[in-house]
Amino acid sequence: MNVIKDRVEVAIIGGGISGVALAYELSKRGVEVAVFEKNFLGSGSTGRCGGGIRQQFSTEENIRLAMESVKIFERMKEELGWDIEYYQGGYLILAHTEEEVKQFEKNVRLQRSLGLDVQWLERDEINDIVPELDVEGIGAIAATYCPTDGHAYPPKAVWAYADKARELGAHIYEFTEVKGIIVENGRASGVITERGETRSRFVVNAAGAWSPIVAEMAGVKLPNKPYRHEIMITEPLSHFLDPMVISFHDNVYFRQTMRGGIIGGWGDPEEKPGFNFASSLKFITTMARLLRKYIPALKPVRVLRQWAGLYDVTPDAKPILGPVKEVEGFLQMNGYSGHGFMVAPMCAVLLAQYITGEPLSIPLEPFSVERFEKEVRGEVSVVG
Numbered sequence: 001m002n003v004i005k006d007r008v009e010v011a012i013i014g015g016g017i018s019g020v021a022l023a024y025e026l027s028k029r030g031v032e033v034a035v036f037e038k039n040f041l042g043s044g045s046t047g048r049c050g051g052g053i054r055q056q057f058s059t060e061e062n063i064r065l066a067m068e069s070v071k072i073f074e075r076m077k078e079e080l081g082w083d084i085e086y087y088q089g090g091y092l093i094l095a096h097t098e099e100e101v102k103q104f105e106k107n108v109r110l111q112r113s114l115g116l117d118v119q120w121l122e123r124d125e126i127n128d129i130v131p132e133l134d135v136e137g138i139g140a141i142a143a144t145y146c147p148t149d150g151h152a153y154p155p156k157a158v159w160a161y162a163d164k165a166r167e168l169g170a171h172i173y174e175f176t177e178v179k180g181i182i183v184e185n186g187r188a189s190g191v192i193t194e195r196g197e198t199r200s201r202f203v204v205n206a207a208g209a210w211s212p213i214v215a216e217m218a219g220v221k222l223p224n225k226p227y228r229h230e231i232m233i234t235e236p237l238s239h240f241l242d243p244m245v246i247s248f249h250d251n252v253y254f255r256q257t258m259r260g261g262i263i264g265g266w267g268d269p270e271e272k273p274g275f276n277f278a279s280s281l282k283f284i285t286t287m288a289r290l291l292r293k294y295i296p297a298l299k300p301v302r303v304l305r306q307w308a309g310l311y312d313v314t315p316d317a318k319p320i321l322g323p324v325k326e327v328e329g330f331l332q333m334n335g336y337s338g339h340g341f342m343v344a345p346m347c348a349v350l351l352a353q354y355i356t357g358e359p360l361s362i363p364l365e366p367f368s369v370e371r372f373e374k375e376v377r378g379e380v381s382v383v384g
């Protein structure tokens with residue numbers, strides 16, 4: 001006997017920020033949805049992520065998605081009735097080489113042309129934003145700063161979306177793994193779970209790093225690859241750091257949480273793709289060294305804990321959104337490549353608009369998986 005709904009309009013696979021944000025956007029539009037999460041909500045990448053929300057990207061697609069998402073984050077407290085610890089403390093992005101300076105100048109021109117308020121900082125202006133930063137020691141020669149960038153607490157964002165979606169009628173099934181996708185006459189028409197089957201008009205693959213495995217269930221190939229990314233948090237300190245500090249050169253980022261801890265990650269360039277969740281000594285020693293180098297005053301501060309999660313990486317570091325040509329009604333919402341928390345709110349709006357036939361606020365074509373059949377222009381502003 002089915003212990004889950006027999007039929008809904010939209011079956012969503014994955015209960016991270018993508019799945020629950022889409023459940024909310026659809027429920028708000030009167031569409032009956034079910035979310036299937038194999039573990040607990042936020043247990044994938046969302047609950048493990050840094051919570052950074054920035055708009056300073058190098059491609060128009062990512063900048064527009066992020067700028068629209070920021071508008072949603074700004075009204076989230078009012079709209080969802082939850083304080084998700086959203087704080088617009090800015091992002092300080094450091095340039096260490098002339099090559100980076102050239103790229104950042106291009107980025108800033110593009111960002112400003114799209115209406116983003118970004119400041120260019122010369123070396124001697126960087127300490128105006130973060131006085132504690134050892135600009136000389138880290139070899140920074142310039143930086144960009146966007147005051148409306150910021151951060152939030154990812155688990156609370158998931159709970160906020162899920163609570164509101166439930167209130168509006170969404171069915172959210174935790175500890176319910178999708179084992180198969182029903183495809184009939186070339187159309188996705190439901191999911192098979194360990195707790196029964198649910199028929200639907202659309203099936204959405206919001207399974208994060210597991211999305212290629214889920215896509216295979218419908219006979220669809222995705223190019224995304226899972227990469228471990230490690231992260232840590234220190235003991236709480238009095239508030240001193242407003243922005244997220246980020247360096248693509250050193251592959252590092254860190255910020256201070258509302259509870260005072262410094263949370264940050266370093267991307268190991270030698271990391272191989274795979275479902276690896278182990279915490280490593282290499283990460284924590286490298287990260288501790290980098291933090292001390294960036295802010296020498298952090299030397300005596302103790303690490304509270306470290307953990308790991310997965311980036312769901314596409315060849316151009318842009319998400320995959322919308323339909324696939326092989327199976328009608330099978331929609332993708334994945335491939336965020338390490339910046340999905342920040343753009344998922346707008347991606348959810350776009351997919352909800354697509355499903356309900358509303359005009360799209362941003363075209364979906366640039367995010368179609370079919371783009372990989374041609375040459376693609378990649379996002380370069382990423383911690384890899």
Ligand SMILES: Cc1cc2nc3c(=O)[nH]c(=O)nc-3n(C[C@H](O)[C@H](O)[C@H](O)COP(=O)(O)OP(=O)(O)OC[C@H]3O[C@@H](n4cnc5c(N)ncnc54)[C@H](O)[C@@H]3O)c2cc1C
Nearest residue numbers: 014016018038044045046049050052178208309340341342
């Ligand atoms: C260390 C780290 C730091 C990060 N920092 C940031 C940051 O600062 N800012 C930012 O924007 N992004 C950041 N990210 C990336 C961000 O976490 C992700 O892009 C985002 O959370 C993706 O959300 P999602 O809902 O698509 O995927 P997930 O949160 O991974 O959700 C997918 C869910 O699908 C479920 N699932 C998988 N298979 C099945 C199945 N067969 N049946 C049912 N359920 C299934 C999984 O259990 C999982 O919960 C970071 C990631 C990591 C790992």
